[in-house]
Amino acid sequence: MxxxxxxxxxxxxxxxxxxxxxxxxxxxxxxxxxxxxxxxxxxxxxxxxxxxxxEAQITHLAFHDSLTGLANRVLFLDRLAHAIATCRRAPDRNFAVLFIDLDRFKVINDSLGHAAGDGLLSIIASAIAANIRETDTVARISGDEFTVLVHEPPSPRFAIKMARRILERIKQPLTIEGFELVISASMGIVIGNSGYTDPHQVLRDADIAMYKAKRAGKDKLRVFGSRMHEQALHAMRLENDLRQAIDNGDLSCHYQPIVNLESGALEGFEALARWQHPTLGNIPPSTFIPIAEDTGRIIPLGRAMLHKACAFAASIRGTLPQGDPVIHVNLSPRQFLSRQRLREVEAALDATGLPPELLVLEITESLLMENPRVAKSIMAGLKEIGVRLSLDDFGTGYSSLGSLQDYPLDSVKIDRSFIRAMNDGRDAEHIVRAILKLVSHLRLEAICEGVETTMQAANLMAFGATRMQGFLFAKPMPSEKARSLLERLALGERFTLTGMGS
Incomplete structure (x- = not known):
């Protein structure tokens, strides 16, 4: 100069x-x-x-992430632009982009604190960097999102093998703030070609593939295909429509009976969210619940469902001579970890006049596994209000049967996958028998989900189960039909192995 x-x-x-x-x-x-x-x-x-x-430090900070020391979005996009230009000049040259998003990072960050979250991000950054070549670029482009630019992979298979290696490395157990964690990631892959002209297009497509992987069950990877772009546009429209539906209160509650086959009586209902789209018709929960979780709208959705369910349960008190039915309401991980959870539950009870002992909050097994100490503390606070707690989908998280006694639970819902598997062999029967025996020993109630056939119900009765839920007895129904069901029960009808009868 x-x-x-x-x-x-x-x-x-x-x-x-x-x-x-x-x-x-x-x-x-x-x-x-x-x-x-x-x-x-x-x-x-x-x-x-x-x-x-x-000057060198300023330049470094301008192009690198201050927490992990990795390249940042600006530097990554610059190097990706060079890779695209090289590919367009020489079509035989190529590149690949891996888009990595940690699964359930917000749950860990909210429960253990931001310092623990930062420590986890630093460990993950090192794990990714250790599994790429010196010629490749790894970046942290935001929050818990990382990208890798694979320069001139020998073949598409090379990039996919690298991606799988990174996913396996991320899954290794690690200790943060005294907690042992097992975290996973979802990954989208773009195999670059001369058709790309803009680095933002590549990043967009990798992001689309990543969300496809996440909705396939997490800890998955997906390679971008042209059809994914059309699906992403549809998902974006659905996301906007869902946001409006939640804000306008357009989602409804349906209620599925929980029955006691020993007495034939109704124990309660489970409240389930339903969305009737104005042009697309019924959108299943398996579609809109993940969207609500990804966009953060699960909090207002859960709050609305809690109020609707409590209002319904309060309105049907006194209809059955044997006692008032309880209402089961699912708490999403974000609701469970929200600092407003106690206030929102109390507000719903106060607004509707529902006694707290008639409200059963269902939490997932994975929450207990990930943060046992935090979960116990939160559950203790909920129990002080007077509500009941139920462990939902038990058996899907591979937690210890013996660990159930460590939590202030009132009931356990055995996952439908075990009930369905009883048709295929004796192994599932042995598992269900063992769960029922342990739950009885711990003086907890057991509820068997997904009972669809008379044979399943008869076998479960033989194993000692009395409380069940499933299509054999009734599908989820709107409040009007639920009230009609209560009228029939009040007149003497009962639940049986074949459905309902006098």
């Missing part, structure tokens, strides 16, 4: 060598002077080592 000053001085930077061989960056100024009638140059050199260090 050379500058000419107004006085005719010349200024430039130069590297000088010390006698020991180390380099010293200097700013050199050459000034014309007259001495003894002769024109001469006067040279001054100023050590600018500190300035160069500061």
């Amino acid at each position: 050379e500058n000419t000053t107004p006085l005719g001085n010349r200024r430039f930077e130069w590297i000088f060598m010390r006698s020991g061989g180390s380099e010293v960056p200097c700013e050199v100024t050459l000034s014309p002077v007259m001495q003894r009638g002769r024109r001469m140059l006067h040279l001054t050199a100023r050590d600018i080592s500190e300035r160069k260090r500061n």
Whole structure:
């Protein structure tokens, strides 16, 4: 770099060598002077080592993530743009982009704190960096999202193998703030070609593939295909429609009976969210619940369902001579970990007048596994209000049967997958028998979900189960039909192995 000053001085930077061989960056100024009638140059050199260090640090911060030291979005997009340009000049050259998003990171961040979350991100960053080549680029582009630019992979299979290796490495158990965690990630892959012109297009497509992987059950990877873009546009429209539906209160509650086959009586209902789209018709919960979770709308959705369910349960009190039915309401992980959870539950009970003992909050087994101490503390607070707690989908999280006694639970819902598997062999029967025996020993109620056939119900009765829920007895129904069901029960009808009868 050379500058000419107004006085005719010349200024430039130069590297000088010390006698020991180390380099010293200097700013050199050459000034014309007259001495003894002769024109001469006067040279001054100023050590600018500190300035160069500061400039290097500023440049580094501008292009790197301050937490992990990885490249940031700006640097990643710049290198991706160069890869695209190279690919367009020489179509035989290629690249690949991996888009990595940690599964359930927000749950960990909210429950253990931001310091623990930052520690986890740093560990994951190191794990990813350790599984790529020196020629590749790994970046943290936001929150819990990482990307990898694979420069000229020998084949598409090479990039996919690298992706699988990274996913396996991320799943290794690790300890954060004294908690042992097992985390997973979802990954989208784009195999670059000369059809791309903009790095943002590549990142968009990798992001689409990543969400496809996440909705396939997490801990998965998906390679982008052109049809995914159309599906992503549809999902975006659905996401906007869902946001409006939640804000406008357009989602409804349906109620599925929970029965006691020993007495034939109704124990209660489970409240289930339903969405009737104005043009697409019925949208199943398996479609809109993940969208609500991904977009953060699960909190207002859960709050609305809690109020509707409590209002319904309060309105049907006194209809059955044997006692008032309880109402089961699912708490999403975000609701469970929300700091407003106690206030929202109390507000729903106060607004509807429902006694707390008639409200059963269902929580998933995975929440207990991920943060046992946090879960116990939250559950203790909910129990102080007077509500009951039920463990939903038990058996799907591979937690210890013995650990159930560590939590203030009132009931356990055995997952439908075990009930369905009883048709295929004796192994599932042994598992169900063991769960029922343990639950009885712990003096908890057991509810068998997904009972669809008379044979399943008869077998469960033989194993000692009495409380069941499933299509054999009734499908989820709107409040009007639920009230009609209550009227029939009040007149003497009962639930039986074949449905309902007098």
